[in-house]
Amino acid sequence: MEQLTLTSQVKKETLGQKASSWKHRSVATARYTGKQLAWFVRLGGILVVTLLWGSAWVVNVRAEDRLAEALQMCVSKHPYVTKTVEIVTGATFSTLMEGAEVSGMDILAILTVADNVYNLSSIRLGRNLELRYKRESGELVGLEYQIDTEEMLYVTKDEDGWQAERKLIEYEVRLRTVEGAIESSLYIAALEQGLDDRAVVALADVFQWELDFSMDVQQGDGFKFIYEERFLAGRYIMPGRVLAAKFINSGESHYAFLFETTPGKEAHFNEQGESVQKMFLKAPVAFKYISSGFTTGLRYVEAFNVSTGHRAIDYAAPLGTPVRAVGDGTVVRAGWNGAYGQFVSIRHNGTYTTNYAHLSRFAVSYGQKVSQGQTIGYVGSTGFSTGPHLHYEMVKNGVKINPLREDFPGIDPVPADQLTEYLKVVETWQPKLDQL
Numbered sequence: 001m002e003q004l005t006l007t008s009q010v011k012k013e014t015l016g017q018k019a020s021s022w023k024h025r026s027v028a029t030a031r032y033t034g035k036q037l038a039w040f041v042r043l044g045g046i047l048v049v050t051l052l053w054g055s056a057w058v059v060n061v062r063a064e065d066r067l068a069e070a071l072q073m074c075v076s077k078h079p080y081v082t083k084t085v086e087i088v089t090g091a092t093f094s095t096l097m098e099g100a101e102v103s104g105m106d107i108l109a110i111l112t113v114a115d116n117v118y119n120l121s122s123i124r125l126g127r128n129l130e131l132r133y134k135r136e137s138g139e140l141v142g143l144e145y146q147i148d149t150e151e152m153l154y155v156t157k158d159e160d161g162w163q164a165e166r167k168l169i170e171y172e173v174r175l176r177t178v179e180g181a182i183e184s185s186l187y188i189a190a191l192e193q194g195l196d197d198r199a200v201v202a203l204a205d206v207f208q209w210e211l212d213f214s215m216d217v218q219q220g221d222g223f224k225f226i227y228e229e230r231f232l233a234g235r236y237i238m239p240g241r242v243l244a245a246k247f248i249n250s251g252e253s254h255y256a257f258l259f260e261t262t263p264g265k266e267a268h269f270n271e272q273g274e275s276v277q278k279m280f281l282k283a284p285v286a287f288k289y290i291s292s293g294f295t296t297g298l299r300y301v302e303a304f305n306v307s308t309g310h311r312a313i314d315y316a317a318p319l320g321t322p323v324r325a326v327g328d329g330t331v332v333r334a335g336w337n338g339a340y341g342q343f344v345s346i347r348h349n350g351t352y353t354t355n356y357a358h359l360s361r362f363a364v365s366y367g368q369k370v371s372q373g374q375t376i377g378y379v380g381s382t383g384f385s386t387g388p389h390l391h392y393e394m395v396k397n398g399v400k401i402n403p404l405r406e407d408f409p410g411i412d413p414v415p416a417d418q419l420t421e422y423l424k425v426v427e428t429w430q431p432k433l434d435q436l
Ligand SMILES: [Zn+2]
Pocket: 302, 310, 312, 313, 314, 390, 391, 392
């Protein structure tokens, strides 16, 4: 249509009719405008939309650039993301990894390399496995596991593949001094100082060869401990080593100082350099178990009493409380023994034997070698017994003696050639302990 119109217009011009030509032209123009208005509008619209879209695209591209830049910065600053996998009941390392969508190949590789330093089948309930991924690619490149309070397991992947290592946890250590007088128990006195219960146990354990905290400790006793507290990233984690300790029991001062006799082997010694560790522990139940009964006043104890014929010490403790061997030895009896009920007897040497009665369960059998502190059975009420308690006897040369009154043989003292060095340690700490 358009083509036709224009042709007729040109024809008319060649005829020399200028005015009419003008007329025609203007008409033609008018006609053209009318016909194409919609197109202009459409084209303009498209142009505007294109421009808007274009500028939006530019803005968008810039935003994307900025996002990519930010991501890049993030990646270079925080190149990894981590995922925590909690070790739940019934889970194995493999099922946990499968649950976290780790590939079978990676699971196998991690298990294999870790096996040289740590067996991943012994991971503990309630702890966590931390998985580490590259932020950019999402590739799994690491696994961390806290083995115990001292060590971490790191399994990492680089160009050479997976590798595993154990590393000591580097705590920040701060010294803390705690002192107090005992109103009812060491446990309560220490808790009142704001110590956590693990610290109280660690402090009491320093003197577990010298004092039976359930029996010996009384009102008016006092203590002072200088010990380490461990922190990670500024957060308190747990108590560390006890460097120096003093416990005043019935007016008598007991001291303990930490000293390294051979590289990597530390122990506590008294002010003369004698070991605070003895051949026997004072009590067959650990402080951490007797403390709770003590604080709630539930504990019933029948003491050693020659006149009543009770040549033993009775510890009232909840059913199932672990009972420990007070010294190294051999199990010479583990079975039923009349009024004693379920009974364990340990021969320590030619002089000493210890007996543990009324047990609910055994943890050892006849002929077995046991070491000091090892669980041998659990508190019960078997045989002639009115309630759950441990009846504990110590026999010396065939005679039942009171273990609380006995002075037990010590183990290795500070070696003579290190005594001067050790006494310097004592000189450093003892005045601090005596400032009660
Ligand atoms: Zn008894």
